[in-house]
Amino acid sequence: MNVFIIGLGLIGGSLALDIRREFKQAQLFGIDTNEEHVSQALELGIIDSAASMDDLNKATIVIVSVPVDISIRVCQQVLDMVNDHALVLDVGSTKEAICDALASHPKRRNFLATHPIAGTEFSGPKAALEHLYQGKTNIICEVEKTAFKLQERALEVFAKIGMRIRYMDAKSHDKHIAYVSHLSHISSFMLGKTVIEKEKNERDIFDMAGSGFASTVRLAKSSPAMWAPIFKQNKGNVLETLEEYIQNLQQFRELMLRDDFEEIFREMENTNHIKQILNGILQEA
Amino acid sequence: MNVFIIGLGLIGGSLALDIRREFKQAQLFGIDTNEEHVSQALELGIIDSAASMDDLNKATIVIVSVPVDISIRVCQQVLDMVNDHALVLDVGSTKEAICDALASHPKRRNFLATHPIAGTEFSGPKAALEHLYQGKTNIICEVEKTAFKLQERALEVFAKIGMRIRYMDAKSHDKHIAYVSHLSHISSFMLGKTVIEKEKNERDIFDMAGSGFASTVRLAKSSPAMWAPIFKQNKGNVLETLEEYIQNLQQFRELMLRDDFEEIFREMENTNHIKQILNGILQEA
Numbered sequence: 001m002n003v004f005i006i007g008l009g010l011i012g013g014s015l016a017l018d019i020r021r022e023f024k025q026a027q028l029f030g031i032d033t034n035e036e037h038v039s040q041a042l043e044l045g046i047i048d049s050a051a052s053m054d055d056l057n058k059a060t061i062v063i064v065s066v067p068v069d070i071s072i073r074v075c076q077q078v079l080d081m082v083n084d085h086a087l088v089l090d091v092g093s094t095k096e097a098i099c100d101a102l103a104s105h106p107k108r109r110n111f112l113a114t115h116p117i118a119g120t121e122f123s124g125p126k127a128a129l130e131h132l133y134q135g136k137t138n139i140i141c142e143v144e145k146t147a148f149k150l151q152e153r154a155l156e157v158f159a160k161i162g163m164r165i166r167y168m169d170a171k172s173h174d175k176h177i178a179y180v181s182h183l184s185h186i187s188s189f190m191l192g193k194t195v196i197e198k199e200k201n202e203r204d205i206f207d208m209a210g211s212g213f214a215s216t217v218r219l220a221k222s223s224p225a226m227w228a229p230i231f232k233q234n235k236g237n238v239l240e241t242l243e244e245y246i247q248n249l250q251q252f253r254e255l256m257l258r259d260d261f262e263e264i265f266r267e268m269e270n271t272n273h274i275k276q277i278l279n280g281i282l283q284e285a
Numbered sequence: 286m287n288v289f290i291i292g293l294g295l296i297g298g299s300l301a302l303d304i305r306r307e308f309k310q311a312q313l314f315g316i317d318t319n320e321e322h323v324s325q326a327l328e329l330g331i332i333d334s335a336a337s338m339d340d341l342n343k344a345t346i347v348i349v350s351v352p353v354d355i356s357i358r359v360c361q362q363v364l365d366m367v368n369d370h371a372l373v374l375d376v377g378s379t380k381e382a383i384c385d386a387l388a389s390h391p392k393r394r395n396f397l398a399t400h401p402i403a404g405t406e407f408s409g410p411k412a413a414l415e416h417l418y419q420g421k422t423n424i425i426c427e428v429e430k431t432a433f434k435l436q437e438r439a440l441e442v443f444a445k446i447g448m449r450i451r452y453m454d455a456k457s458h459d460k461h462i463a464y465v466s467h468l469s470h471i472s473s474f475m476l477g478k479t480v481i482e483k484e485k486n487e488r489d490i491f492d493m494a495g496s497g498f499a500s501t502v503r504l505a506k507s508s509p510a511m512w513a514p515i516f517k518q519n520k521g522n523v524l525e526t527l528e529e530y531i532q533n534l535q536q537f538r539e540l541m542l543r544d545d546f547e548e549i550f551r552e553m554e555n556t557n558h559i560k561q562i563l564n565g566i567l568q569e570a
Contacts, residue, residue, distance in 0.1 A: 043491060076295050117495040137492050173493075177324035179480045180494040181431040184501040190533040191472050193528065193552065194561040195464045197533075207422050207451060208458075209465040214470040215500050221560045224553035232546045242538050244483065248475040249531050256524055261517045267478065268433055274477040275506045277491050278499055 004051060004062045006031045006074060008041040009226075010119060011091055012065030013128025015161070016046045019153040021130065022160040029055065040125040055080040061089070061153065068092040071230035072101045079107040087150040089114050093177060094233040095141040095170040109147040112154050115173065116163060117181070121221040134162035139177075141170040178237035183245060185219045185227055188236070192220030286311045289336060290568040291359060293317045293326040294511075296376055297350030298413025300446070301331045307445040307543065311465045314340065325410040343365040346374070354514035357386045372435040374399050378462060379518040380455040381425045381568060394432040397439050400458065401448060402466070406506040420448035422460075426455040448464040463522035468530060470504045470512055471523070477505030488544065502548040 003019055005012040008030050016028050025231050030047035032038050037043050041047045056062060062078050064071055073091050078088050079102070089112040090098055099113050118136040120127060138158050144149060158165060168176075195217070199205045288304055290297040291317050301313050315332035317323050320402055326332045341347060345366055349360050355378050363373050364387070374397040384398050403421040405412060423443050428436060443450060453461075480502070484490045516523050539547050 005335070016490050106482065117493060119495065119497065121497075136495070139493065160349065164492075176484070176490045176493055179483055180490065180498045183479065184476065184498045186534070186537060187472050187476050188501050189553055189556050190530060190537055191469065192556040193533050194468065194560060198464055198526070198529065205448075205461045205465065207425065208461055209563070210403060210404065210421070212404065212406075212504050213465045213469045216473050217559060217563070218500050219497050220553075220556050221563075222553075222557075224550045226555065227553060228546045228550040230382045231541060231549060232544070235541060237546075239538065239541055241479065241483070242534065242541070245475060245536050246531060246538065247477045248478050248482075249471070249527065249534070252471060252475055253524065253527050253531065254517060256520060256527070259517070259520075261513045264516060265509045265513040268474055268507075268512060270507075271474050271477040271505050272507075272509065273531070274481060274502060277481070278494070278502070278506075 001026045001060045002029060002058050003027065004031060004056060004059045005047065006062065006064045006078065007066035008032045008037045008046060008125045009065060010123050010127040010129075010132075012063055012118070012138070013041060013044075013125045014039075014118075014130070014132040015065065015091070015116075017128055017130045018133060018161040020045075021156060022157075029059075037125050044125055044285040046125055046128055053077065053081060055084055056086075059083070060084045061087045061157070064090045067229045068094050068233050072098050075102060075111065077185050077207050078103050079110060082107070084110070085137065086110055086114060087153050089090045089154060091116055093181065093230050095139070095173045097233045099142050099170040099229060103249055108145055110219065112143070112146045112150065113170065114158075115177070116158075117142075121218050123223040123226065131162070133158075136163055137166055138163040139166050139168050139173055139283045141168055141173055143167050174234050175237050176187060178234055178241045182230060182234060183241040185222060186231075186242060187245065188217055188219035189222075192217045194205075222227070231275070286345045287314060287343050288312065289314045289316060289341060289344045290332060291316045291347065291349045291363065292351035293319075293322045293331060294350060295408050295411045295412040295414075295417075296401070297348055298326060298329075298331045298410045299403075299417040300348055300350065300376070300401075301326075302413055302415045303418060303446040304442065305330075307442075314344075314522055316409070322410050329410055329413070331410055331413055338362065338366060341371075342368055344368070344371045346372045346442070349373065349375045352385060352511050353382070353518050354515045355377050356381050360387060360396065361390065364390050364395060367395060369395070371395055372397060372438050372513040374439060378466065378515050380424070380458045382518045384427050393430055395427070396436065397431045397453065398426040399439070400426075400462070401442075401443075406503050409507040412420035416447070421448055422451055423448040424451050424453050424458055425518065426453055427459055428452050450519065459519050463482050463519055463526045467515060467519060467523050468526040470507060471516075471527060472530065473502055474507075477502045499528075 005016050028047045029051035030041045036051045116138045118132050288303050313332045314336035315326045323335045401423045403417050
């Protein structure tokens with residue numbers, strides 16, 4: 001089984017580590033425009049060999065794990081080059097644009113649109129973690145458009161690395177993921193920005209920051225190269241969530257301005273039941 | 286050494302556990318208006334005996350760990366009742382109001398205003414954790430107003446439980462803590478609210494939430510009884526941070542509306558250096 005990973009970062013690298021463990025016979029090939037990432041992936045044992053796009057005709061599985069803007073073009077190229085029995089999957093955080101772009105590709109049935117919901121705020125091959133996907137959810141979109149045998153091949157990989165599968169149409173995926181993932185990144189980046197701007201001349205103030213601040217601002221360490229294209233591709237949904245979030249913050253502000261701390265208490269109490277909702281979601285990746 | 290803990294929650298309970306470990310001769314007394322918390326604290330070995338305010342004349346140290354609105358009244362009462370050699374300290378997240386309220390108390394020199402920056406999103410005696418304060422920062426305000434011998438007594442306790450001490454005036458404390466703690470709680474509560482409101486009819490959508498969402502929304506599990514009074518007491522500073530935060534979010538929204546994803550990239554890149562700033566802050570309490 002020849003597995004090609006295109007994009008040797010956190011997501012692709014972690015998949016490679018789990019596939020190596022679960023499929024002893026797998027040969028892992030890596031492709032990345034960043035030469036340093038290729039060397040690191042070789043050193044870290046993430047891949048067996050560096051490869052190029054010309055080698056793709058011998059691929060059994062190709063995993064495309066690059067930023068979502070580049071992914072569309074890369075997936076098209078990959079589909080052009082693979083043999084008729086290869087499985088090509090992307091792992092991006094937006095699904096509508098890529099599904100639309102590949103809809104009429106002659107090898108559409110070789111492609112599976114997936115979104116393994118796992119990660120950390122770090123990036124690059126050094127951020128790759130074994131067991132990152134254990135117990136996590138993988139959203140598969142437009143499954144009916146993928147050849148049945150290739151669906152089976154993908155499901156075997158995901159089952160062995162411990163993922164739960166959920167099927168969803170691409171439009172719904174992008175709408176809901178804006179709320180439970182993309183908005184969190186904006187709230188965190190802007191929180192980081194607000195505090196850094198204010199405290200730029202008083203760096204030792206950060207000694208006062210506790211674990212609560214660290215937790216809310218953690219995602220502000222995320223890669224702009226990954227996230228700017230996500231916001232761009234999911235613009236409509238992200239703007240909707242962002243506007244609702246700003247509205248809620250403004251309402252909170254107005255409650256404070258008119259000293260209605262009883263209503264603020266009730267608001268917080270109502271939101272407290274996020275405890276139950278979050279049961280089962282791991283605190284840390 | 287008779288140590289009284291008034292308010293047997295996460296903060297007071299955790300202090301009691303560490304004091305018991307480090308001071309073998311300490312007798313720990315607990316006072317709480319919540320009878321169930323008193324029973325739990327006895328069962329969990331957090332305190333040796335339940336006590337009442339009438340017992341305070343035999344106290345060596347009194348730790349007042351109740352919500353900041355109640356704390357002012359309780360500290361006044363405690364100072365009225367303790368002997369001349371007792372140390373009374375509060376541990377609240379706002380310092381100006383309590384320092385002002387106690388400024389002219391005849392036993393002001395028995396009082397030390399502290400803010401141990403540690404905690405989790407949970408509350409009550411069952412949330413108490415040993416070693417919660419290890420390596421964390423404790424802000425002490427208006428230290429010069431406390432009797433020197435009582436300062437020494439407090440510092441011995443804080444040193445033994447592993448805290449770093451920083452001195453600050455109460456006004457500066459409240460200003461900076463609004464940025465690095467209070468604002469995080471609002472951003473998290475409103476993020477939780479936004480997502481719950483939107484997804485209330487589609488609860489299984491939360492299966493899509495990953496560790497990133499869990500991390501940014503963690504503080505939305507915090508106790509409203511603790512946080513509403515903090516926002517009230519620190520209203521001016523909190524409003525200032527909230528307004529700046531809303532402004533930054535609005536600016537982000539405008540960049541998205543005019544498709545300026547290059548500027549969005551740069552904004553995120555600039556904020557990324559929060560990585561360095563956060564070095565040394567523990568991810569989890």
